[in-house]
Amino acid sequence: MDHVNAWTQTLVLIAVFGLFAGVLRWAFGNDRRAVPDYTGDDFGLLNEVALVPTEEAARVLAKRLRTAGIKATSVRGSEPGAYRVMVFPVDVPDAKLVLRDV
Structure with missing residues (x-):
């Protein structure tokens, strides 16, 4: 009888892990990443x-x-001989004030 109980517990455990894996795959499995930037113009959150x-x-x-x-x-x-100074969006107004006198 203990032998049947052990098999039942094992099968229930495998089913629970399978169900858990399926839920995680459903929730996080879609690859929705953006197309990679091959031009070099996308700096994510940074602003020029x-x-x-x-x-x-x-x-x-x-x-x-x-x-x-x-x-x-x-x-x-992206233009030859040009360099950008980049900051986060929240810092753009302050950065422009600091650089205004340059």
């Missing part, structure tokens, strides 16, 4: 606050923003 001609100028502006407490980075732009 300055476009400068040299990498050094972009680094200087990004450092000035970081000194003011704004998270910033510099990236190469």
Whole structure:
């Protein structure tokens, strides 16, 4: 009798895990990721606050923003010889104020 009970428990456990796997696959299994950006123009959440001609100028502006407490980075732009200074959307107004006097 214990042998039948062990098999029943095993089958119930497998069924529960199978059901759990099915629910997770249904909830999270759809691949809805966006098409990858092969142009290099999509920087996710970051917004451009300055476009400068040299990498050094972009680094200087990004450092000035970081000194003011704004998270910033510099990236190469899609146009040759152009560099972008990028910040998060919430920091765009403050970044423009900091860079206004430059």
